Amino acid sequence: MLYRSGVSALHRTGPLTKLALVLLAATMLPIWPAPVLLAAAGLALAAGALCRIGWAMARRLAMLLVPVGLALFVVHGFMLENGPARPLGPLDYYPQGLARALTYFARIALLLTVSLLMVMTTRVNDLARALDQKGLPPAAAYLLTAPLNLVDGIADEAAAIRDSLQVRGLAARSGLRARVRLLGAMLMPLVRGMISEAGTRAEALEARGFRALPHRSLLDPLTETPAEVRLRMGLLLASGAQLLVLAL
Amino acid sequence: MSLLVRDLTLSHPGQPPILRGAALDLRPGDRLAILGGNGAGKTTLGRALAGLIAPMQGQILWNDRAWYEHRRAERAGMVQFVGQQPWLQLSGRAFTVREEIAFGPENLCLPRSEIARRTDEAMELLGLTHLARRNCRHLSGGETQRLVLAGALAMHPQLLVLDEPMIDLDLQTRETLAGHLNNLPWQMAVVFLDVAAQPWMRGLVRDQLEIRDGGLQPPQPDPAPPEIPVPPVPDHDLDGPAIRLNGLSFGYKDAPPLFRDVTLDIPKGSVTAVLGPNGAGKSSLLRLLSGLERPTAGRIDIAGYDPVRANPKALAAHIGVTFQASDRHFVQARVVDEVALALRYQGIAAAKARFRAGQVLAWMGMADLAKAHPLDLHAGARRMVALAGAVAHGPDVLMLDESQRGLDAAHLARLEALIGFLAARGAAVLIVTHDQDFATRVASHRLMLGDGGMQLAPATGVLPPA
Numbered sequence: 001m002l003y004r005s006g007v008s009a010l011h012r013t014g015p016l017t018k019l020a021l022v023l024l025a026a027t028m029l030p031i032w033p034a035p036v037l038l039a040a041a042g043l044a045l046a047a048g049a050l051c052r053i054g055w056a057m058a059r060r061l062a063m064l065l066v067p068v069g070l071a072l073f074v075v076h077g078f079m080l081e082n083g084p085a086r087p088l089g090p091l092d093y094y095p096q097g098l099a100r101a102l103t104y105f106a107r108i109a110l111l112l113t114v115s116l117l118m119v120m121t122t123r124v125n126d127l128a129r130a131l132d133q134k135g136l137p138p139a140a141a142y143l144l145t146a147p148l149n150l151v152d153g154i155a156d157e158a159a160a161i162r163d164s165l166q167v168r169g170l171a172a173r174s175g176l177r178a179r180v181r182l183l184g185a186m187l188m189p190l191v192r193g194m195i196s197e198a199g200t201r202a203e204a205l206e207a208r209g210f211r212a213l214p215h216r217s218l219l220d221p222l223t224e225t226p227a228e229v230r231l232r233m234g235l236l237l238a239s240g241a242q243l244l245v246l247a248l
Numbered sequence: 249m250s251l252l253v254r255d256l257t258l259s260h261p262g263q264p265p266i267l268r269g270a271a272l273d274l275r276p277g278d279r280l281a282i283l284g285g286n287g288a289g290k291t292t293l294g295r296a297l298a299g300l301i302a303p304m305q306g307q308i309l310w311n312d313r314a315w316y317e318h319r320r321a322e323r324a325g326m327v328q329f330v331g332q333q334p335w336l337q338l339s340g341r342a343f344t345v346r347e348e349i350a351f352g353p354e355n356l357c358l359p360r361s362e363i364a365r366r367t368d369e370a371m372e373l374l375g376l377t378h379l380a381r382r383n384c385r386h387l388s389g390g391e392t393q394r395l396v397l398a399g400a401l402a403m404h405p406q407l408l409v410l411d412e413p414m415i416d417l418d419l420q421t422r423e424t425l426a427g428h429l430n431n432l433p434w435q436m437a438v439v440f441l442d443v444a445a446q447p448w449m450r451g452l453v454r455d456q457l458e459i460r461d462g463g464l465q466p467p468q469p470d471p472a473p474p475e476i477p478v479p480p481v482p483d484h485d486l487d488g489p490a491i492r493l494n495g496l497s498f499g500y501k502d503a504p505p506l507f508r509d510v511t512l513d514i515p516k517g518s519v520t521a522v523l524g525p526n527g528a529g530k531s532s533l534l535r536l537l538s539g540l541e542r543p544t545a546g547r548i549d550i551a552g553y554d555p556v557r558a559n560p561k562a563l564a565a566h567i568g569v570t571f572q573a574s575d576r577h578f579v580q581a582r583v584v585d586e587v588a589l590a591l592r593y594q595g596i597a598a599a600k601a602r603f604r605a606g607q608v609l610a611w612m613g614m615a616d617l618a619k620a621h622p623l624d625l626h627a628g629a630r631r632m633v634a635l636a637g638a639v640a641h642g643p644d645v646l647m648l649d650e651s652q653r654g655l656d657a658a659h660l661a662r663l664e665a666l667i668g669f670l671a672a673r674g675a676a677v678l679i680v681t682h683d684q685d686f687a688t689r690v691a692s693h694r695l696m697l698g699d700g701g702m703q704l705a706p707a708t709g710v711l712p713p714a
Binding site: 123124125126128138142145146149152153156157160161163164165166167168169170171185186188189192193196197200201203204205206207208209210211212213215216217218219220221 | 300320321323325328329331333337338340341342350351353354355356357358359364385399400535538539540560561563564565567569571573576579580581589593594623
């Protein structure tokens, strides 16, 4: 599960405000140089640490960014011709390629860090409720939040299939080759299982009146302080300004 | 509320009809049980009554009108269907129990006060009030079943269709839920679907019908279970233990230990009923024996292997496992391949493995299902496929987690014959079950779990409820 419970200020902040923060980060990407983007990512990680999710965030970021970063630096720095080459032992490397890899890496790092900060401090259903509250059609809110909900479902399904394969003799703990074989064996049943369950879930939603009306009412609407509304407006204005700079 | 069924014909896609020309009248306050063996068509009928599938022929009229003539919001307040897999019926939109129950009324755009009233009322009725703030994903099977039921009740349906509502519940929870069902509003009609009349139905169900010969008919006494021919068993060495636990300790992170320094032997040729209250660690014990969990201390010896250190392929040759939610563990697209999988992983050629799987399926009376997808079968057949996959390679230790659940008399007789046959061959069979009658019939030993310990004793007389 991506969400980590907590009582920090960021946990208490409304989902739409955090969504605006992600938008601000996204609009920064094409404008600012890599050091600024990396500094912003560092700030986001520090904010995560203040919310007591720093280690969990760092672990997930490492899992995602290390392979991506390695691939970027190897491909752009050593494999793709990009400006004049310089020798590095028996190899040639391209300084311009490395700079380009750094830019790409910084962009991915910032977007991932801010997105993780949001999803790890926001309950998915709160995000859906916030979208409902803004009058979005129920199906649209569902569509936007479904990928986050799917993460847990896929993890449960995958664990069940892995257990099933292991007790019948296929295991993942004996090296890379076995892991690849296991992944191959898991893929089809995972997809089939998810599709099969999706039908039942869709029926259950329809039976309970989901999408029967264009809007939903909420038992406990989310509340926002005026300061939070102002903060969100500020974030949106800053995002708009960056888009304007980009357009000019 | 009135529901009229006339000349109803239903079938599974591409198969002959399971119901032909059936008729049924439901009025406010009816409490009807519709019984039928595995694959008789109970779920299909229930889904048709709830408007989830259209009949091949005939009419189902809700308040004198066809389903599609009612507005969608109106339908949600007319019928609610609670199926056999409660975890699949959660909305996925709610974090807490209270939010999950409120999901349906929220969809109907009811005033907040009405949503709150319905939610609190449903929680009260099903004993969920103390769990109101609990994360829906952290509930037990029984609690999830009650939550789904509460979500359906909050819609204030005129008709409630419950498909084997107690299948995932232990004895105590069944009695509790039956008590709650007794408190449903009198004007609500309730249809219970089950394989046979159940003890909890006493005092709750007023009428019974049975799906028989393609129609809905008054129930007849259960026929005697069929005789299952069992192959002759050659002499086997039954000396020594099949499973040895030596100083076993285990617990999950941030939870009290389940087992503390347990030492015991489970003999070859025994059938052991693993008993204990919810949360005592019954399923966890099977996971430890299967190598899916690591003990925090101590050692397990199963057919000469330590599940933690053994090569999974070597261990798998000696164990067979069925899981509680067997549907989630199917990995092949054809029944015959699913049953042959353990043999294939042992390095047996595909043709030979399929031949052996075919033999097992034939013995189980499922030869004609060999090419079907496991998930396309009815619930009873799916359980039997999981069982066939666990025994096809002739394991020395067979571990069954609630394999008898939802089986009709014919399938149950086969399961019991199979357990007896494997035990006679010298295999140790461990069964985790809440079914007291089943455990009493098949178990030679009982293994009581609780307070961090395990006690193994010969089974004599009626086993206590789990």
